[in-house]
Amino acid sequence: MNKNINGFSKLSKDGKIAWLQKNYLPDVSELQEELSSFWHTDADLQRIIDGFSENTLSNYYLPFGLAPNFLINGQVYAVPMVIEESSVVAAAASAAKFWSTRGGFQTRVIATAKLGQLHFHWKGKTEKLHQLASEWKARLLRDAATLTANMEKRGGGVIDMELIDFTDLEPDYHQLRVTFETCDSMGANFINSVLEQFGESLQHFVETHDAFTNEERDLDIIMAILSNYTPNCLVRAEVRCPVEKLAGVAPNMDARTFAERFARAVRIARIDPYRAVTHNKGIFNGIDAVVLATANDFRAVEAGGHAYAARDGQYRSLSECEIVDGEFRFWLEVPLALGTVGGLTKLHPLAKRSLEILGKPSANQLMQIIAATGLAQNFAALRSLITTGIQQGHMKMHLMNILNHLGADVDQMERAVQYFADKVVSFTAVRDFLQLG
Numbered sequence: 001m002n003k004n005i006n007g008f009s010k011l012s013k014d015g016k017i018a019w020l021q022k023n024y025l026p027d028v029s030e031l032q033e034e035l036s037s038f039w040h041t042d043a044d045l046q047r048i049i050d051g052f053s054e055n056t057l058s059n060y061y062l063p064f065g066l067a068p069n070f071l072i073n074g075q076v077y078a079v080p081m082v083i084e085e086s087s088v089v090a091a092a093a094s095a096a097k098f099w100s101t102r103g104g105f106q107t108r109v110i111a112t113a114k115l116g117q118l119h120f121h122w123k124g125k126t127e128k129l130h131q132l133a134s135e136w137k138a139r140l141l142r143d144a145a146t147l148t149a150n151m152e153k154r155g156g157g158v159i160d161m162e163l164i165d166f167t168d169l170e171p172d173y174h175q176l177r178v179t180f181e182t183c184d185s186m187g188a189n190f191i192n193s194v195l196e197q198f199g200e201s202l203q204h205f206v207e208t209h210d211a212f213t214n215e216e217r218d219l220d221i222i223m224a225i226l227s228n229y230t231p232n233c234l235v236r237a238e239v240r241c242p243v244e245k246l247a248g249v250a251p252n253m254d255a256r257t258f259a260e261r262f263a264r265a266v267r268i269a270r271i272d273p274y275r276a277v278t279h280n281k282g283i284f285n286g287i288d289a290v291v292l293a294t295a296n297d298f299r300a301v302e303a304g305g306h307a308y309a310a311r312d313g314q315y316r317s318l319s320e321c322e323i324v325d326g327e328f329r330f331w332l333e334v335p336l337a338l339g340t341v342g343g344l345t346k347l348h349p350l351a352k353r354s355l356e357i358l359g360k361p362s363a364n365q366l367m368q369i370i371a372a373t374g375l376a377q378n379f380a381a382l383r384s385l386i387t388t389g390i391q392q393g394h395m396k397m398h399l400m401n402i403l404n405h406l407g408a409d410v411d412q413m414e415r416a417v418q419y420f421a422d423k424v425v426s427f428t429a430v431r432d433f434l435q436l437g
């Protein structure tokens, strides 16, 4: 059967579902009913949600949860989180509560610069462009003035332009690296529009300026796009307390032993990339969940964060820990390019609500809240790993997922939770328990 199709995007939603069913799910009789059962009852809202993407058939649910008791720079936040993995929200909430009685999270934005790149192929000498830099820079800025005016009113715009010669690595390849300040917006559209305009202006500049030879008049823009590596859009979150204040952090472990084991676990993630990736994945469990809840771009945040983790040539933990003069210090530095205006921040009803829950933060404030959530998540994961092991907590949630999957009723669930309190949870063991009970 030929499963190719032309014009799929032109079909109505029902038409797309019918085509899907016929070609890929012929045995599913009620696909239309199933997929439409997840549509929003408000047709206008559903139209808006459909518009976020293309070829939309339905909505895909993820849990929207809340981690309260986040004390950040003296203010208490309840942090909305969207994540499908069990234990993450519970872990963040538990770490937040723990630190709320030990001074909370101290956070600060280190820098907010975002980057864009104009990649071009040009046979001229870079020197020549350097000599004429003030002329073409002024031309680029002037030609893009209508695009940048609004952002400039908000205090942002183009901050810097740097011409980089890559001809030793790739013949005739040059790059214009542009630094932007995009205030409370993530700024992707703004940056890309400005860069595309810069490309046209730069081409026009070399075509028309009498300093260039005929061969030099040919400047080919390869691509114009923001960079998701934003090492200068950076935030720091930290917790600290006297070691003895860690007492009670974990059953059967005294405060000093805990602090030392914890610091050692972080050092291991600084020296071994295999551990570092998992360690940082735990940090991004927290970061991504808030990034998603606030309709920010988690792929951009992840890509930039992991690149930053490898900035000295080896992939390392994003967090660090030390014990100095009897004080336990644990901190995280991570690049976070975020927006609290524009994009889907108003269009997605729960993203809008998330930002309201957080007190309508500026992008800078959101960076700090999210960094604190990442640090809390990392603290909770390491606390489990170096004490009880991760499975104890995970398995409780896993048990509930298995019970739900097997269609257990409330009574069976209660009995299963009791039964498995001191036993290993597995799908087969739970199924056998339900069948016997």
Ligand code: MEV
Binding pocket: 085, 278, 279, 280, 281, 282, 283, 285, 381, 382, 385, 390
């Ligand atoms: C699981 O999603 C995250 C952890 O693996 C993180 C870590 O190992 O630090 C628990």
